[in-house]
Amino acid sequence: MATLSFNAARLRTPPPQSLKPNLNFPSFVKPANVLSQSMPRNRLLVQKFHLNSVSEGSVSTQKDAEVGEEDGEEDQAQEEEDYDDPTAELSYLDPETDPESITEWELDFCSRPILDIRGKKVWELVVCDDSLSLQYTKYFQNNVINSITLKDAIESISEELGLPLPEKVRFFRSQMQTIITKACKELGIKPVPSKRCLSLLLWLEERYETVYTRHPGFQKGSKPLLALDNPFPMELPENLFGERWAFVQLPYSAVQEEISSLKTRYVFGAGLDLDLLGIEIDDKTLIPGLAVTSSRAKPLAAWMNGLEVCALEADTSKASLILSVGISTRYIYATYRKTPVTTSEAEAWESAKKSCGGLHFLAIQEDLDCDDCVGFWLLLDMPPPPV
Template sequence: MGSIWELDFYSRPILDENQKKVWEVLICESPTDVSANPESLFRFAKYCPSSEVNSGWLRVAINEAVEKAPSPPVRIRFFRRQMNNMITKACTDAGIAVQPSRRILVLYKWLQLRMEEVYPNEPGYQGGTNPSVRLDAPIPQRLPDALESEKWGFVTLNASDFAEMSEWDIGFGEAFPLSMIGIEDSTKIPGILLFSGRALPLAAWMSGLELASLRFDPSLNGRLVLETGATESWVLASTRTPQMQSEASSFEAAKQKASGVHFIGVQSSPESESFAGFWLLQDVVLP
């Protein structure tokens, strides 16, 4: 499997000599397993004048990044829905598959760092926020009947347990090094396990959705909502009893203590020692 990249192309809180917003493309490599070294992940940054903001400029920048990278990506992720057409065309013209996704953990941290340490030192910096265009999220969809799990339950692992994740028997999945988040080995990482006689088809379906996060939403009749892609969400399960709702609330509280880190596992039964699917996730508040 080749590398996956994360991309952002948007204006920054910097004005040029003509008092026009300076744009920038950021490209970085996604970690896909717990053993990845965050310091060795590929990164590329380049400013773009506002007068040249188009898919052609972006395509050239992507090609420049490909030339500098150790290897070309098999896919590029991006999260800004309002830039969908331009980014999709640029990536397609560059011959690279592209997918809207909120799984942009490295890019998210990099943007935060640049907002705090890089842009304020640039000529023409304008303090304050650099808001993105907010678009309404759609109502969570119901899972296809054939993919609903027969049983499910909340579980907890220590952060140190994930050091051996690369040795687990996993069919589909994705992870990232917890060192990137900076949480201690003793931190409790909450998660959910789904059990299904169709575990492999369920895991295969989930693997194509660009999983972002899982959340308990009391306002939606106590449903567990799986966030995927750039905007999509799915009702993964419902908490029908006060005890289940209490466990779901504890799940959310544990996520906050773990910097938003959590996981989803798919197994054929509680007795299984392998996973049809396993994803390490983190809540991210996008700009």
């Protein structure tokens, strides 16, 4: 079992039980043998995550390199005091990171299971980048929650830490879309509704355990005010249909090749920086995925690329595959004839995905004999954060 942590932690994962590389049941149109074991390059992966913690002692305000030893000791004492204080706010930028390189932020603006002195729920703004080189938190009263407050806070982060405003801001709560979108657009920032905010989601989970539960106003058993949507799946738009599909698996080494090819071969898709997330997987570990072939693979991959693909799920009760994109959109991506054999294969694929902590992928190819993908998305199916 692999674990997941921040700040250079590493995990080890025993190889899970392998899946059958090719399934022989109906797909979009007909059965497919995609990414087969005989191919020299393409195979599929599996893995599992567990959250450790971000050390808040390592996310204190950057200190001047020339401070005296006495001042340094005072600062260290203050850091330790802040670490013990769950009401403390964070404002941190890794001094080794080029501020100009942080062009995308991940943002959550939501209530927490904490009451203030008025007996009202405290709201919190949490901002980071995908590597957690940027970490910022700030508490707010519930009567100032609007786009103006958020716009001013985003500008304050930029000014306080010497950061340029980001090009994009990703967020995962549909209920906050209006406020976040308005604040971002007034600043010339592109708002991106997406559950591909993995660093943020994991950090929120860690903060729940190490910060919120220790806060003097913490309300045990309090349910999230803005629960994540899980709507019924819709019919897939015609332009997103493939022609064939198959459950497949790739060794982790091959997955790394596909991720690196996103830049070198200008392939459509998106990766996950598993090193930055603290995940260590053996190169031979198999990761499960779904391979889709189409004679119009490049246009299909281009359309998929604009959807913020989040996860795939095998729904064995309805003999279908569900594609989640954005923050609250789910599609019936494919169906198959329900038999004991196909149900067993779908259950095995879903089980392998869960044994990897939700890690899986989507690959789009031109035909069955092609070694390369024209689209490749590394995906992580995660439970919602506890806040």
